[in-house]
Amino acid sequence: AQSVTQPDIHITVSEGASLELRCNYSYGATPYLFWYVQSPGQGLQLLLKYFSGDTLVQGIKGFEAEFKRSQSSFNLRKPSVHWSDAAEYFCAVGGGLTGGGNKLTFGTGTQLKVEL
Amino acid sequence: GAGVSQSPRYKVAKRGQDVALRCDPISGHVSLFWYQQALGQGPEFLTYFQNEAQLDKSGLPSDRFFAERPEGSVSTLKIQRTQQEDSAVYLCASSLDRGNGEAFFGQGTRLTVV
Numbered sequence: 001a002q003s004v005t006q007p008d009i010h011i012t013v014s015e016g017a018s019l020e021l022r023c024n025y026s027y028g029a030t031p032y033l034f035w036y037v038q039s040p041g042q043g044l045q046l047l048l049k050y051f052s053g054d055t056l057v058q059g060i061k062g063f064e065a066e067f068k069r070s071q072s073s074f075n076l077r078k079p080s081v082h083w084s085d086a087a088e089y090f091c092a093v094g095g096g097l098t099g100g101g102n103k104l105t106f107g108t109g110t111q112l113k114v115e116l
Numbered sequence: 117g118a119g120v121s122q123s124p125r126y127k128v129a130k131r132g133q134d135v136a137l138r139c140d141p142i143s144g145h146v147s148l149f150w151y152q153q154a155l156g157q158g159p160e161f162l163t164y165f166q167n168e169a170q171l172d173k174s175g176l177p178s179d180r181f182f183a184e185r186p187e188g189s190v191s192t193l194k195i196q197r198t199q200q201e202d203s204a205v206y207l208c209a210s211s212l213d214r215g216n217g218e219a220f221f222g223q224g225t226r227l228t229v230v
Binding site for chain 1: 157221223
C-alpha cells in the first residue's frame with residue numbers, strides 16, 4: 001500500500017529565509033507526487049506535481065520540489081519565504097487502477113509558521 | 117461557479133442523526149473524489165466517481181457511508197446514524213479528465229457530531 005511520511009509536524013522560519021519541507025513516500029511503481037497547501041478554512045490548493053520527466057519541478061508561488069527516486073523523497077523548497085506562506089502543507093502520492101493519479105494518499109501535513 | 121462548491125460549510129448533527137453533504141464540481145469535470153480529513157490529519161480517500169459511475173468506494177469506513185452522483189455532476193455523501201468518530205472535514209475534489217489532470221478541491225464541510 002502506498003504511504004507518505006512528513007516527518008516535521010511544525011516548522012518555524014523567519015521571513016526571507018529559505019525553506020525545505022520533507023516528504024518521503026512508499027509506492028510500488030512510478031509515483032505521481034503532489035504538494036498541496038491549505039490555509040485555515042480553505043480547501044487544498046495544488047502547488048506542484050510530478051508525473052514524469054525532469055525531476056526538478058517548478059510550481060506556483062515560487063515553490064519547487066525535487067523527486068529523488070533513490071531516496072523516495074519529494075522535498076518542497078522555497079528560497080525566500082513570505083509571511084503569506086504560513087499555512088499547512090501536504091505531500092501526497094497518487095495512483096490506482098481507478099481514479100488514476102488523483103486517488104491521493106496524503107501525509108499528515110507540516111504546519112509552517114513564518115516569523116516577521 | 118468557477119470552483120468546486122460544497123454545502124453546507126458547517127453541520128452539527130446529534131449522534132444517530134442522518135446527514136447529507138453536497139458537492140457541486142466544476143462544470144464538465146468527469147472525475148469526482150470525496151476525502152475525509154480528521155482534525156490534525158491529512159485527508160483520506162473515501163470514494164471516486166467517473167461521471168455517474170462509482171468506480172472505487174474502498175475508503176468508505178462503514179456501510180453507514182453512502183455516496184451518489186446520479187447524473188454525473190452533483191454528488192451527495194450521506195452518513196447514516198452519525199457517530200462521534202464521524203466528526204471531520206469532508207472534502208470534495210473534481211478533475212477534468214479520468215484521473216491525471218489537476219484535481220480542484222472545495223472548501224469542505226465541517227461535520228461535528230455531538
